[in-house]
Amino acid sequence: MSGVNGLTIAVPRGALFKETVDLLEGFGLDVAELRSNDRKLLFDSIGVITMRPSDVPTYVESGAADIGITGKDVLLEQAAQGPGDPARREVYELLDLGYGRCMMVLASKAGPDPAAEALRRLGVMRVATKYPRIAARYLEETGRQAEIVEVKGSVELAPLTGMVEAIVDLTATGTTLREHDLLVREEIVECTARLIANPVAHKLRAAAIDDLLGRLRAR
Amino acid sequence: MIHPIPSGTRDVLPDETREVRAITDSLRSVFERHGYGEIYTPALEYEAVLARADMADAQPAYRVFDETGAVLVLRSDMTVPIARVVATRYPKVEPPLRFCYLAHCYRGVRPSRGQPRELLQAGIELIGSPAPEGTAEALSVLCAALDEVGLEGYRIGLGDASLFPSLMASLGVPEGVRPSLLDALVQRDFVALEEALAALDLSAEARSLLLEVPQRRGGPDVLDASATAVADAAANMRQVHALLTPEVAARVIFDLGLVRSIGYYTGAVFEVYDPALGAPIGGGGRYDDLLGHYGRPLPAVGFALGVERLHIALAGEERGEPGQSHAGAP
Numbered sequence: 001m002s003g004v005n006g007l008t009i010a011v012p013r014g015a016l017f018k019e020t021v022d023l024l025e026g027f028g029l030d031v032a033e034l035r036s037n038d039r040k041l042l043f044d045s046i047g048v049i050t051m052r053p054s055d056v057p058t059y060v061e062s063g064a065a066d067i068g069i070t071g072k073d074v075l076l077e078q079a080a081q082g083p084g085d086p087a088r089r090e091v092y093e094l095l096d097l098g099y100g101r102c103m104m105v106l107a108s109k110a111g112p113d114p115a116a117e118a119l120r121r122l123g124v125m126r127v128a129t130k131y132p133r134i135a136a137r138y139l140e141e142t143g144r145q146a147e148i149v150e151v152k153g154s155v156e157l158a159p160l161t162g163m164v165e166a167i168v169d170l171t172a173t174g175t176t177l178r179e180h181d182l183l184v185r186e187e188i189v190e191c192t193a194r195l196i197a198n199p200v201a202h203k204l205r206a207a208a209i210d211d212l213l214g215r216l217r218a219r
Numbered sequence: 220m221i222h223p224i225p226s227g228t229r230d231v232l233p234d235e236t237r238e239v240r241a242i243t244d245s246l247r248s249v250f251e252r253h254g255y256g257e258i259y260t261p262a263l264e265y266e267a268v269l270a271r272a273d274m275a276d277a278q279p280a281y282r283v284f285d286e287t288g289a290v291l292v293l294r295s296d297m298t299v300p301i302a303r304v305v306a307t308r309y310p311k312v313e314p315p316l317r318f319c320y321l322a323h324c325y326r327g328v329r330p331s332r333g334q335p336r337e338l339l340q341a342g343i344e345l346i347g348s349p350a351p352e353g354t355a356e357a358l359s360v361l362c363a364a365l366d367e368v369g370l371e372g373y374r375i376g377l378g379d380a381s382l383f384p385s386l387m388a389s390l391g392v393p394e395g396v397r398p399s400l401l402d403a404l405v406q407r408d409f410v411a412l413e414e415a416l417a418a419l420d421l422s423a424e425a426r427s428l429l430l431e432v433p434q435r436r437g438g439p440d441v442l443d444a445s446a447t448a449v450a451d452a453a454a455n456m457r458q459v460h461a462l463l464t465p466e467v468a469a470r471v472i473f474d475l476g477l478v479r480s481i482g483y484y485t486g487a488v489f490e491v492y493d494p495a496l497g498a499p500i501g502g503g504g505r506y507d508d509l510l511g512h513y514g515r516p517l518p519a520v521g522f523a524l525g526v527e528r529l530h531i532a533l534a535g536e537e538r539g540e541p542g543q544s545h546a547g548a549p
Contacts (some may be wrong), residue, residue: 063497080406087329088276090498092407194410200492200499201470203376206436 001053002148004029005208007201010060010068012053013038015172016193019099020069024048025151025217054078057089066201067209071100073170077131087133092197094209095216100193102172104134104185109159113167113185119144127166128158135168140187156180227328227336239339242530243321245367246341255343258318260300262325271512272299273482276405280327293325298506298521306513309469314347314517319527335527336453342503342523349518350455350505352472354487355462357503357520362467365491366530369452371536373500375470376436377459378477380484380504382452383433389448390425404433405478420466434475441532449475460489491524495535500528514521519528 001007004015004027011020027032029046039189042049049065056070056077068091080088106127108115115125124145129135132150139146149164153158160165160180171177177184195216197209224230231239247257269279269292274312279292294300297320309316321341323384328334343360345353356376365373383404387397396419403412409430416426432449435441440455440461452475460468479488479502503522510517 061497085329087332088406092408092411096410096413146520198497199407200494200497202491203436203474204374204494206472210434 002045005205005206005212006047007066007208007212008047008049009051009063009068010056010065011048012054012056012068012070015102016053016069016071018051023069023097023216026219027212037147048137049050060198063198065198067094067197067212069097069193069195071170072096072189073102073104073108073131073134074191074192075194075196076098076104076191077133078093079133081133081137087210092152092199093194093204094197094213096215097126097193097195101190102170102192103168103184103190104131104168104188105177105184106138106166106168106206107159107171107177107184108166110183115185118165125166126164127168128154128155128164129166129168131170132157133207134188139166147154156182177215194200196207211216221224225336227334228331229488233512239526239530242526242533243339243341243371243510244367245323246364246524246526247319249341249364249367250341250362253317253343253346253356253363254318255319256305257358259293259302260297260304260320261292261322264294264300264303266292266484268303269294272302272509275482276480277326278519279325279517281325285341294322296324297322297340297342297523298344298483299509301346302506302513302519305346305403305510305517306515310515315353316346318346319343321465324400327418328494340501340523341529342472342501342521344519346510346519347517348520349507351458351462353518353520354459354505356432356487357522358459358463358471358533359467360486361489361491361503361522361524362470364524365529370493370500370529370533372495373491373532374472376472376474376477376490376492376499377456378474378488379452379455379486380478380488381486382449382475385451386429386432390421390429391428392419392421392425401478402462404476405480409434425451436472436474436476439473441475457546474541479504487520489522493536496528496532497517498528502546 004106021031021034034043034048053070054074056068059065060068068219078089120126124147124151126147127135128149128151136148155167155169156176159167266282274295277295279295281293283291285291301318303318323337324340325337328336345357383401387400400412402414403415412431416429442457456473462473477488483506484504485507486505490499490502493500499522501522505520507518510519
């Protein structure tokens with residue numbers, strides 16, 4: 001296998017894909033097939049495996065990939081909530097790659113904030129999200145009672161149908177939110193692409209990983 | 220009829236038991252040959268007794284009330300129960316004391332992660348033998364045990380739990396923020412560490428040392444290149460290394476950023492890696508303060524191997540998994 005420094009890399013399909021592939025091309029990998037074939041998952045000859053971003057920590061933690069690239073939103077959602085939390089992923093977070101910048105926000109329907117009203121009159125706000133752990137932690141830290149409703153897609157639908165008063169979601173430009181007449185009420189955390197590494201590979205493949213890190217920092 | 224068992228637990232049937240027995244018999248024979256007597260302790264202990272130790276990330280996860288209302292826990296490791304045994308059953312016996320065990324321990328799990336709720340650990344505790352000799356003995360027994368079971372590609376990461384705290388102290392990191400920097404390291408999050416350091420009023424040199432030193436790992440040159448601020452920890456590691464046979468020494472990777480998620484470690488810490496497995500097979504270190512919490516202050520060192528993980532790594536090596544080509548790579 002002739003991947004970057006002989007390492008197997010987990011590459012996220014989706015919003016981070018294009019810039020990640022550009023990055024790999026910069027390391028001299030032949031990415032033509034990776035770009036053109038979006039059905040293929042395993043690119044053995046260049047040491048690349050592709051998957052959805054939220055699966056990247058799973059493959060890297062298990063050692064199926066030595067390193068991987070995924071969003072900080074994914075890492076935060078899977079992070080430990082405190083000491084001894086078995087949810088913690090055993091991966092190294094090595095570098096902020098800077099691209100894929102977007103914001104985790106709390107949003108609700110434009111006009112008088114229905115979430116604030118629900119909180120005041122009913123004592124609890126209902127919040128739909130694909131990030132239940134980030135949402136629960138944020139609302140707890142800001143001292144608000146919330147009922148978290150996990151949805152798998154199109155979060156914008158939830159407040160429009162009256163199922164919830166607010167959403168917690170990731171937004172890059174805010175266009176989707178605006179199109180659905182939703183207003184950003186609070187910015188929770190900024191998220192970018194991160195380089196992560198398997199803890200055993202980090203020790204046994206130290207030279208290969210450090211060389212890659214050096215080249216990434218020197219970009 | 221299907222009757223479920225809790226996730227993270229399992230029945231071990233004869234084929235697997237035979238393989239596991241071969242491993243545990245080998246481990247036991249090596250431990251005994253080195254003078255470590257096998258002991259059993261209860262799986263259930265009083266919470267208040269085990270809570271004398273700082274378990275941090277490996278706290279007991281299961282509690283029950285007994286008939287008098289006292290809180291019992293299922294042990295999460297064997298080191299703390301053995302510290303209790305030493306203080307209680309060997310209050311006056313001249314150290315060093317050598318114990319080994321093969322015992323089930325219990326941890327909390329997150330569903331669908333394949334984490335064990337009940338895990339079989341094999342390990343030793345060497346009580347009353349200070350660094351560096353005691354540490355070197357533990358590492359030697361560890362390698363002898365792994366050799367005996369037939370694991371081939373393994374390496375031992377060796378670090379020092381006091382290294383990063385003393386680095387922070389000597390570079391003038393305010394005491395209040397030290398726990399959060401250490402936590403970033405424990406969480407393996409170098410991005411968070413870098414961000415936290417950028418917010419501190421430190422010299423550029425101090426900042427880069429605090430970020431770079433814990434990322435240094437590799438051969439003995441890692442120690443030579445270290446800053447004077449970590450000279451003590453580097454000297455400790457060098458002393459241990461000098462006491463090892465060439466075969467054991469060749470297995471060692473120096474790792475200036477190695478921290479274990481259990482709180483009671485004080486000096487040398489180590490982990491076992493094998494290219495056939497994505498997670499450490501086991502680990503250990505010095506816990507020179509733990510026995511003091513039980514009223515018998517003695518320096519001590521030990522390690523525990525996860526028998527299931529060891530079994531998986533052995534099977535992986537046998538199959539010649541792709542990871543195998545990593546063996547011996549720096």
